[in-house]
Amino acid sequence: xxxxxxxxxxxxxxxxxxxRGPGDLREITIETGVVPVADxxxxxxxxxNEAIVAVYGPMEAHPRKIQRQDRAVxxxxxxxAPFSTTDRMRPGFNRRSREISKVTKDALESVVLLELYPxxxxxxxxxxxxxxxxxxCVGLTAASVALADAGIPMTDMVVSVASxxxxxxxxxxxxxxxxxxxxxDLPMGILPNSGDLVFLQMDGDLSQEEFKxxxxxxxxxxNAVHKQMIEALKGDANQ
Amino acid sequence: xxxxxVPNLLRAHLAELADNDSRIDGRDRWQGRETQVEVGVLxxxxxxxxxxxxxxxxxxxxxxxxxxxxxxxxxxxxxxCSAEVRPIAGRNWETGPPSPESIELGRVVDRGxxxxxxxxxxxxxxxxxxxxxxxILDLFAISDDGxxxxxxxxxxxxALRSAVVPAERFEVGxxxxxxVSKTPIMCSYHKVGGRFVYDAxxxxxxxxxxxxxITLGDNGNVHSLQKGLKGIFSTEEFDEIMGxxxxxxxxxxxxxx
Amino acid sequence: MREKNEAGEPRDNGRDQLLVIPGEDLxxxxxxxxxxxxxxxxxRIKALKQGMMRKNGSYISVEPIHTRYFPRPSDLVIGYIEGxxxxxxxxxxxxxxxxxxxxxxxxxxxxxxxxxxxMDVGDAILCRVQEVEETHSSVVTMKGMGLRKIRSGxxxxxxxxxLGRLIGKGGDSxxxxxxxxxxxxxxxxxxxxxxxxxxxxxxxxxxxVQSLSNNPAVQKGGRN
Numbered sequence: 001x002x003x004x005x006x007x008x009x010x011x012x013x014x015x016x017x018x019x020r021g022p023g024d025l026r027e028i029t030i031e032t033g034v035v036p037v038a039d040x041x042x043x044x045x046x047x048x049n050e051a052i053v054a055v056y057g058p059m060e061a062h063p064r065k066i067q068r069q070d071r072a073v074x075x076x077x078x079x080x081a082p083f084s085t086t087d088r089m090r091p092g093f094n095r096r097s098r099e100i101s102k103v104t105k106d107a108l109e110s111v112v113l114l115e116l117y118p119x120x121x122x123x124x125x126x127x128x129x130x131x132x133x134x135x136x137c138v139g140l141t142a143a144s145v146a147l148a149d150a151g152i153p154m155t156d157m158v159v160s161v162a163s164x165x166x167x168x169x170x171x172x173x174x175x176x177x178x179x180x181x182x183x184x185d186l187p188m189g190i191l192p193n194s195g196d197l198v199f200l201q202m203d204g205d206l207s208q209e210e211f212k213x214x215x216x217x218x219x220x221x222x223n224a225v226h227k228q229m230i231e232a233l234k235g236d237a238n239q
Numbered sequence: 240x241x242x243x244x245v246p247n248l249l250r251a252h253l254a255e256l257a258d259n260d261s262r263i264d265g266r267d268r269w270q271g272r273e274t275q276v277e278v279g280v281l282x283x284x285x286x287x288x289x290x291x292x293x294x295x296x297x298x299x300x301x302x303x304x305x306x307x308x309x310x311x312x313x314x315x316x317x318x319x320c321s322a323e324v325r326p327i328a329g330r331n332w333e334t335g336p337p338s339p340e341s342i343e344l345g346r347v348v349d350r351g352x353x354x355x356x357x358x359x360x361x362x363x364x365x366x367x368x369x370x371x372x373x374x375i376l377d378l379f380a381i382s383d384d385g386x387x388x389x390x391x392x393x394x395x396x397x398a399l400r401s402a403v404v405p406a407e408r409f410e411v412g413x414x415x416x417x418x419v420s421k422t423p424i425m426c427s428y429h430k431v432g433g434r435f436v437y438d439a440x441x442x443x444x445x446x447x448x449x450x451x452x453i454t455l456g457d458n459g460n461v462h463s464l465q466k467g468l469k470g471i472f473s474t475e476e477f478d479e480i481m482g483x484x485x486x487x488x489x490x491x492x493x494x495x496x
Numbered sequence: 497m498r499e500k501n502e503a504g505e506p507r508d509n510g511r512d513q514l515l516v517i518p519g520e521d522l523x524x525x526x527x528x529x530x531x532x533x534x535x536x537x538x539x540r541i542k543a544l545k546q547g548m549m550r551k552n553g554s555y556i557s558v559e560p561i562h563t564r565y566f567p568r569p570s571d572l573v574i575g576y577i578e579g580x581x582x583x584x585x586x587x588x589x590x591x592x593x594x595x596x597x598x599x600x601x602x603x604x605x606x607x608x609x610x611x612x613x614x615m616d617v618g619d620a621i622l623c624r625v626q627e628v629e630e631t632h633s634s635v636v637t638m639k640g641m642g643l644r645k646i647r648s649g650x651x652x653x654x655x656x657x658x659l660g661r662l663i664g665k666g667g668d669s670x671x672x673x674x675x676x677x678x679x680x681x682x683x684x685x686x687x688x689x690x691x692x693x694x695x696x697x698x699x700x701x702x703x704x705v706q707s708l709s710n711n712p713a714v715q716k717g718g719r720n
Contacts, residue, residue: 035382036294037329037441039562048282052381054327058564058592072592077326077334082377083284083300086408091323091377111518113544119633120592125327127381129298130282148518151560153533153544156519193519193542233517233546244588246576247618252650252698259695 040150257432286402316363533558649692
C-alpha cells in the first residue's frame with residue numbers, strides 16, 4: 001500500500017475517479033460453461049478484471065500422498081497469465097500466487113461438503129486473464145460459481161469483495177489506482193445466506209469506525225453480487 | 240502432463256472408422272472444426288487474440304518490453320514465444336515445470352512465425368546499441384480438445400497482426416502498429432486409424448499415432464515443418480497433406496486479414 | 497409462468513420443479529424428508545447443489561444437472577484398467593476414486609505376477625461392484641454371469657441420470673434401439689454402455705446418445 005493522500009482520488013462530492021460513489025461496485029458479468037472440457041467453469045469480468053475458472057472432479061487423488069481417507073481434498077491453483085498486467089508477468093513460481101491459492105482453498109474447503117467424496121480430489125484452476133485490483137476476490141467468487149456449475153455440493157456460495165480507504169474516505173471495491181495509492185484494503189469472503197465469513201485479510205490503516213464501515217460495505221455489496229450469481233446459474237430456467 | 244489412458248478399444252474403433260472414411264465426430268477427413276477468431280480481447284496486452292476451434296479455446300497476448308540489443312546485433316530487437324498449457328485446459332495437464340509437450344508446442348509455433356520473417360527485427364530497433372523492442376508472444380490454453388498447435392499458431396499471428404507498439408508508455412515516441420509483413424499459418428495432421436486427418440480432436444489424438452505440422456506463408460512458401468510422436472509416413476502421404484495445407488492455410492489467412 | 501422474488505428465493509406455489517443453487521433456502525422442513533442434494537438446517541431445508549428441486553410426496557431432493565456415479569454393491573459397471581500390481585488391477589469406473597480388482601476375483605486362473613498377461617492397462621472390462629468399504633473404496637469382481645474383458649465394439653458415455661430415458665419404460669426404448677441398429681447393447685450402471693455390431697449401427701447408437709445429452713430438460717447457465 002502506498003498512499004500518502006497526495007493523489008486526489010475522490011472529490012468533495014464523493015465521486016471517485018471512475019465516476020463511482022463510495023459504496024458502488026464496478027460492473028460485473030458472470031458466465032458459466034465457458035471451458036467445454038471441464039466439469040464446471042465460470043468466466044467473470046469485474047471492472048477490467050477477467051478470471052476464468054475451471055473445475056475438474058471429484059476424481060482419484062494423485063499423487064497418493066495428498067489423498068485423505070475421510071474426505072476429498074481441494075487442489076486450488078490461482079495464477080496470473082503473463083499478459084494480465086501492464087508489465088508482463090513472468091510465468092513460473094510466484095509467492096503471491098501460492099499464498100492466494102492457499103487462502104482460496106481454505107475458504108472453499110469451508111463450504112464444500114468434502115466428506116461426501118473421501119480419497120478423491122477436486123481440482124480448481126483460477127486463471128486471471130486481465131488484472132485490475134481485487135483479483136483474489138474475483139477468483140474466489142468465480143470459483144464458487146464454477147463449483148456449483150460442476151454439481152459439487154456446498155453449504156452456500158462464496159461472494160468475495162474488498163473495500164478500503166482512499167483520501168481518508170472508506171470506499172467499496174477498490175480499482176487499480178485506489179489500491180496502489182489508497183490507505184487500506186479489506187477483502188472478505190462472505191456466505192450470502194448467513195452473512196458468515198470464510199475468507200478475511202486486511203492490510204493498511206483503519207480506525208475501528210472505518211473498519212466497521214468497510215466491513216458493512218462488503219456485506220452490502222455481497223448481496224448485489226449474489227443476485228448476479230443466481231441469475232447466471234439459473235439462466236432463464238425459471239421464467 | 241500425465242499420459243492419459245488410451246482405451247484399447249478406441250484404437251480399433253478409429254481404425255474401423257478410417258476404413259469407412261469416417262471420423263469419430265462425424266467430420267470429413269479434411270474438414271476442420273468450426274473456427275472463430277477474435278482480436279483485441281485482452282485489455283492489458285498490446286495485441287491479443289482468442290481462437291476457438293470446436294471445444295479447443297486459446298488466448299494469445301503480445302507484450303512489449305525494452306531490451307538492450309545483443310552486442311553482435313546492435314540494430315536488432317527480439318521476438319520471444321512462450322506457450323503455457325496449465326491444468327485449467329484439461330484433466331491431463333499438470334502444474335509444475337513446463338512439460339515436454341508444452342515446450343514442443345511453444346517452439347513449433349515460434350519457428351513457424353519466426354522463420355517466415357514476418358517480423359523484421361531490425362525495425363524493432365529504437366536506439367542502435369542501446370535500446371530495442373522485445374516482442375513477447377504468450378500463448379495460453381483455456382480448453383484442450385485437441386490440436387492446440389493450430390489454435391496457438393492462429394491466435395499468435397492474429398495477435399501479432401493486431402499489436403500496437405506502446406512507444407508512448409515507454410516515452411520513446413508515438414504508438415504505431417507493429418509491422419507484420421506476412422501471415423504464416425499452420426496446419427496440423429494426425430495419423431488416425433492408419434491415415435492422416437486434419438484438425439484432430441482430443442480422442443483422435445489419444446488413439447492416434449504420429450503428427451505433422453506445416454507452416455506456410457503468403458505465397459504457399461514453406462516456413463517450418465515438424466513431425467512429432469512415433470510413426471512412419473511416406474512421401475505420398477506427405478504430398479497429400481501438403482496439398483490440403485496449401486488450400487486450408489489460404490482460407491485461414493483470409494479469416495485473419 | 498413461475499415467479500421468483502428479487503433474491504431468487506423459490507416460492508412454493510404447489511409445483512415441484514424448480515432450478516436451485518447451493519445455499520438456497522427451500523422452505524420449512526416440517527414433514528419433509530431430506531434426500532439427495534439437500535440438508536436440514538435449523539428447521540429449514542437448504543439446497544446443496546445446483547439442479548432441479550424435486551418433491552415426491554414428503555421426500556425432497558435436488559437432482560443435479562450433471563450427475564456423478566457412486567458405486568453401490570451389485571452395480572454392473574464398465575471399467576478401464578488404469579494400472580496393476582502383482583496381484584491387483586486398478587479400475588477406473590467413472591467414480592471419484594478407482595476401484596480395485598484383486599486377482600482372486602479376476603477372470604480365470606492366474607499366477608502371482610501375471611496380471612499384465614491377462615488384462616493390461618487400457619483394457620475395458622464388464623464387472624460388478626462386490627462391496628463398498630467404509631472409506632468408500634470399492635472392490636469389483638469379474639466372477640459372475642456375462643462378466644468379461646470387452647474385446648470389440650465401443651464404449652459410449654452418458655450422464656447416469658439420463659440412463660432412465662435411454663432405457664425407457666420397461667426397457668422399451670432400449671429394445672427399439674437394439675432392433676433399429678442391430679447392435680448388442682449392454683447398459684451399465686455407471687453411465688457407460690457397451691455397443692457392439694456394424695459400424696453404421698454403432699454410429700446410430702452414438703447419435704441417439706448424443707441427442708439425449710444435448711437435450712437436457714433444463715436450459716441452465718447464461719450470460720449476465
